Amino acid sequence: MNDFLSLFREYNIPAAFWVNIQLTFWAAILSLVLGVILVMMRISPISSLRGFATAYVEFFKNMPLTIIMVFMVLGMFGQLKLSFSDNFDINFFWLAVTGLGLYTASFVCESLRSGINTVPLGQAEACRALGLNFWQSASQVILPQAFRGSVAPMGNTLIALIKNSTVAAAASVTTETSSVMSDMIEFHASQILQIFFIFAFGYVILIIPIGLLTTYLSNRLAVRR
Amino acid sequence: MTNHTTTPDASASGQAQDDNRPLVELRHVEKHFGDLHVLKDINLSVRKGEVLVVLGPSGSGKSTMCRTINRLETIDSGSILIDGTPLPQEGRDLTRLRAEVGMVFQQFNLFANKTIIDNVMLAPIKVRKVPRQQAHDEAMELLARVGVDSQASKYPAQLSGGQQQRVAIARALAMHPKVMLFDEPTSALDPEMVNEVLDVMLELASEGMTMICVTHEMGFARKAADRIVFMADGQILETGTPDEFFDHPRTDRAKDFLSKIIEH
Amino acid sequence: MNTQTNNSESAVLFDQPGPRGRRMIRIFNSVAAVLIIALVVAVLARLHNPPQGENQLSWELWKPAFDYEAWSDFYLPGLWMTLKAAIVAIIGSIVFGVVFGIGRLVPSRLVRAVSAVIVEFFRAVPELLLMVFFWRWFAFAGVSSPSYWAVVGGLVLYNGSVVAELVRSGVGNLPHGQREAAVALGLSPMQSLMTVEVPQALYAMLPATITQLVVVLKDTALGSIIMYTDLLQESRRLGAMYFNILQTLVVAGVIYFILDWLLSRLAERMPAVMQRRTWGNTVAEPTAPIAIMDATNANQIAAAHEPMPFGGAERRFHDHYHGSNATTDHWQHAHYSHGHDLQHPEVRARNWDEPLRDFARPFQTKPKNPAANGNVSAGNGGNGNAGAGTDHSAGKNPGTE
Numbered sequence: 001m002n003d004f005l006s007l008f009r010e011y012n013i014p015a016a017f018w019v020n021i022q023l024t025f026w027a028a029i030l031s032l033v034l035g036v037i038l039v040m041m042r043i044s045p046i047s048s049l050r051g052f053a054t055a056y057v058e059f060f061k062n063m064p065l066t067i068i069m070v071f072m073v074l075g076m077f078g079q080l081k082l083s084f085s086d087n088f089d090i091n092f093f094w095l096a097v098t099g100l101g102l103y104t105a106s107f108v109c110e111s112l113r114s115g116i117n118t119v120p121l122g123q124a125e126a127c128r129a130l131g132l133n134f135w136q137s138a139s140q141v142i143l144p145q146a147f148r149g150s151v152a153p154m155g156n157t158l159i160a161l162i163k164n165s166t167v168a169a170a171a172s173v174t175t176e177t178s179s180v181m182s183d184m185i186e187f188h189a190s191q192i193l194q195i196f197f198i199f200a201f202g203y204v205i206l207i208i209p210i211g212l213l214t215t216y217l218s219n220r221l222a223v224r225r
Numbered sequence: 226m227t228n229h230t231t232t233p234d235a236s237a238s239g240q241a242q243d244d245n246r247p248l249v250e251l252r253h254v255e256k257h258f259g260d261l262h263v264l265k266d267i268n269l270s271v272r273k274g275e276v277l278v279v280l281g282p283s284g285s286g287k288s289t290m291c292r293t294i295n296r297l298e299t300i301d302s303g304s305i306l307i308d309g310t311p312l313p314q315e316g317r318d319l320t321r322l323r324a325e326v327g328m329v330f331q332q333f334n335l336f337a338n339k340t341i342i343d344n345v346m347l348a349p350i351k352v353r354k355v356p357r358q359q360a361h362d363e364a365m366e367l368l369a370r371v372g373v374d375s376q377a378s379k380y381p382a383q384l385s386g387g388q389q390q391r392v393a394i395a396r397a398l399a400m401h402p403k404v405m406l407f408d409e410p411t412s413a414l415d416p417e418m419v420n421e422v423l424d425v426m427l428e429l430a431s432e433g434m435t436m437i438c439v440t441h442e443m444g445f446a447r448k449a450a451d452r453i454v455f456m457a458d459g460q461i462l463e464t465g466t467p468d469e470f471f472d473h474p475r476t477d478r479a480k481d482f483l484s485k486i487i488e489h
Numbered sequence: 490m491n492t493q494t495n496n497s498e499s500a501v502l503f504d505q506p507g508p509r510g511r512r513m514i515r516i517f518n519s520v521a522a523v524l525i526i527a528l529v530v531a532v533l534a535r536l537h538n539p540p541q542g543e544n545q546l547s548w549e550l551w552k553p554a555f556d557y558e559a560w561s562d563f564y565l566p567g568l569w570m571t572l573k574a575a576i577v578a579i580i581g582s583i584v585f586g587v588v589f590g591i592g593r594l595v596p597s598r599l600v601r602a603v604s605a606v607i608v609e610f611f612r613a614v615p616e617l618l619l620m621v622f623f624w625r626w627f628a629f630a631g632v633s634s635p636s637y638w639a640v641v642g643g644l645v646l647y648n649g650s651v652v653a654e655l656v657r658s659g660v661g662n663l664p665h666g667q668r669e670a671a672v673a674l675g676l677s678p679m680q681s682l683m684t685v686e687v688p689q690a691l692y693a694m695l696p697a698t699i700t701q702l703v704v705v706l707k708d709t710a711l712g713s714i715i716m717y718t719d720l721l722q723e724s725r726r727l728g729a730m731y732f733n734i735l736q737t738l739v740v741a742g743v744i745y746f747i748l749d750w751l752l753s754r755l756a757e758r759m760p761a762v763m764q765r766r767t768w769g770n771t772v773a774e775p776t777a778p779i780a781i782m783d784a785t786n787a788n789q790i791a792a793a794h795e796p797m798p799f800g801g802a803e804r805r806f807h808d809h810y811h812g813s814n815a816t817t818d819h820w821q822h823a824h825y826s827h828g829h830d831l832q833h834p835e836v837r838a839r840n841w842d843e844p845l846r847d848f849a850r851p852f853q854t855k856p857k858n859p860a861a862n863g864n865v866s867a868g869n870g871g872n873g874n875a876g877a878g879t880d881h882s883a884g885k886n887p888g889t890e
Binding site: 048049066067081107111117118119134142150155156159164207210211 | 498499500501502503504506514517518519521522525535536539540543545609610613614615616617618621622625626629703706707708709710711713714721725728734735738741742745746749750753774775776777778779780781782785786789790792793794
């Protein structure tokens with residue numbers, strides 16, 4: 001037991017989780033903004049915008065996140081000298097945030113699109129038949145139903161984002177949980193199980209409540225037909 | 226070889242009361258869905274106050290024709306005139322015109338995220354800028370008229386199919402349209418609920434509303450229609466009064482169709 | 490001449506454009522195309538002339554990324570390692586998933602609880618953490634090629650849990666009539682599960698499973714973080730040799746993209762094929778079901794795109810959406826007690842204070858909120874509705890949830 005507690009004294013485990021949470025937070029904002037723009041392009045009647053958004057989404061959905069992270073550090077920073085700060089750690093953090101955000105934006109776009117797909121075409125036809133114009137039908141009928149239908153996949157995307165923040169290790173962010181766990185195990189190999197379960201439970205505590213909230217909200221907000 | 230029978234234009238028969246101009250007119254309307262020629266040279270005119278029932282086998286294009294009148298479907302050529310003005314293609318004119326043409330759908334299409342009363346009030350408030358209290362009172366009156374005012378604060382999913390369709394009729398009536406379009410309103414209902422909707426439609430017809438109904442309900446057609454239009458394969462094959470059509474069909478196709486229908 | 494210019498997704502928000510609208514769209518189209526091309530040109534220009542860096546478009550850098558040696562010594566061995574891990578992981582996850590998915594559906598409470606804990610745990614823990622743990626453990630324990638087994642282990646545990654959830658929700662999303670018919674024939678719940686429901690669920694979830702394979706392929710790249718010499722790691726090594734890391738990463742990226750894209754296209758074709766063999770919904774979700782209790786809206790989308798059939802026939806997909814349909818517990822209550830089956834004599838004659846008899850279970854359970862479900866269907870509001878007809882729906886109102 002003493003050994004177990006000394007782990008906490010020697011390594012700042014909550015700080016590692018805090019790094020992941022920060023990565024998640026900033027990447028979530030970036031991906032939300034980008035995702036909304038992408039979905040508007042994706043469903044617009046302008047074919048070149050639709051093509052561009054489809055290409056973006058297909059690209060990032062089929063590309064491993066690890067490559068994107070490695071590319072951000074070795075390619076963007078190493079070769080193209082794109083940097084956010086002179087401090088290496090801060091620089092890598094923001095490079096990781098950018099990579100995560102760009103990657104997750106495609107899933108946000110797909111989630112929002114899936115929400116729009118829950119609205120039957122008949123709702124839009126009824127709006128038009130009544131003489132409502134574009135903004136009225138969108139704001140009163142279509143978009144409320146679309147948002148309520150996208151709660152479930154958006155929740156899943158958020159959870160995936162939290163778990164993907166560990167891949168920042170590929171972007172040389174050494175203070176996040178998987179790197180810290182790797183170090184801890186290297187030096188305390190006899191306590192490998194305990195170390196793993198500390199981090200695993202940390203994520204369980206983080207993720208399962210979000211999952212419960214997602215399911216609860218998606219049930220509660222589901223549009224009954 | 227079917228006979229393509231044309232009847233004299235109804236408005237020229239001299240029976241029209243206040244204006245000779247037909248309320249809805251389709252002239253040489255053509256439409257394709259890809260390679261499929263779904264509307265072939267449709268010519269139709271509907272007087273004010275007339276109840277027109279469109280009959281025909283499935284796939285005959287009757288629903289499509291009904292939907293072209295408020296431009297939920299576009300046409301390839303020909304013209305559609307509502308009360309003398311040609312159907313606008315887009316923009317505010319189209320929106321304004323759609324407010325004058327009421328439509329009742331086969332799938333009801335009530336707004337699932339709004340209560341019944343909100344469904345009926347939404348368009349008058351947003352489009353005609355009616356004050357909220359007045360819209361509420363009128364909506365309750367309409368719901369009472371169709372018999373679902375006790376359900377006013379429920380959501381559509383909580384109502385049965387027949388109730389939902391009656392609310393849909395009330396919603397369309399709330400805009401005080403000049404003409405009502407009915408696109409197979411009872412096809413998706415259980416047999417027991419069909420009558421409650423048909424009763425509402427009969428009452429509407431007796432009050433003098435101009436109605437264009439696409440339906441399979443022969444009993445309703447006999448009772449309420451001023452004129453029957455029989456369509457098959459995208460063409461209008463026969464028009465006539467209900468008695469003429471049901472008792473003395475002229476074209477072979479119409480005879481064939483009627484022989485397959487069992488009257489309820 | 491076809492005037493339909495909108496696809497069905499745009500049609501929900503956008504009306505069919507008229508001539509002025511079409512002109513505006515053409516103008517916007519050209520402007521947008523010009524902007525996109527300008528963006529691409531700007532990116533290429535930056536690649537050509539990066540500050541303090543070399544010209545990234547030069548052939549000197551690209552040649553070593555493409556020549557024979559690169560393929561034979563780096564890319565192809567790396568690809569082989571990637572595929573090896575991916576194939577073993579895929580087979581492992583399907584086995585794991587089917588076993589634990591059925592484990593969550595069997596009548597025995599203990600088996601269900603244990604399976605639930607395992608599946609939820611491995612869905613919540615990040616894959617990389619699992620891989621790092623296994624890698625250190627296997628290295629410490631002296632297992633040969635520890636990083637390979639670590640990659641496989643991490644992939645199997647996570648993706649297997651996701652497949653288990655796909656199985657469970659696949660069974661839960663089947664129309665209730667399937668379970669009813671099986672039970673009515675005299676099959677036990679377990680038999681009904683194994684012969685009727687799970688096979689249909691497997692067909693229904695096949696497209697989603699293929700999407701999950703795409704995830705498996707992508708996540709083998711995590712192996713490079715634990716020093717597994719897969720395609721990504723090999724391309725990094727090659728890039729380090731010739732200082733052309735950007736180029737080798739692009740080549741590796743293209744290879745991953747092509748593999749995943751082909752799988753995704755396969756997953757897109759499958760739903761139509763699979764729909765012939767199952768009553769469940771075959772369209773895959775945009776995201777894997779990770780949230781606990783499996784929040785999905787696949788059924789909502791299916792119901793939204795299903796045309797309402799003539800004559801009030803049963804809908805194929807549940808249109809009274811309850812969010813997570815993935816429960817086979819209380820299946821009768823979910824269907825009857827909320828009054829959704831309007832044809833059922835029990836619903837019509839419903840005395841809402843009495844509990845329902847559950848045919849599939851020996852004990853009786855009360856429905857939720859019997860008072861709140863009170864039959865509020867009134868007759869006509871007023872009597873001044875001459876000709877409006879009597880309200881035939883008394884007794885058939887579905888209760889509120």
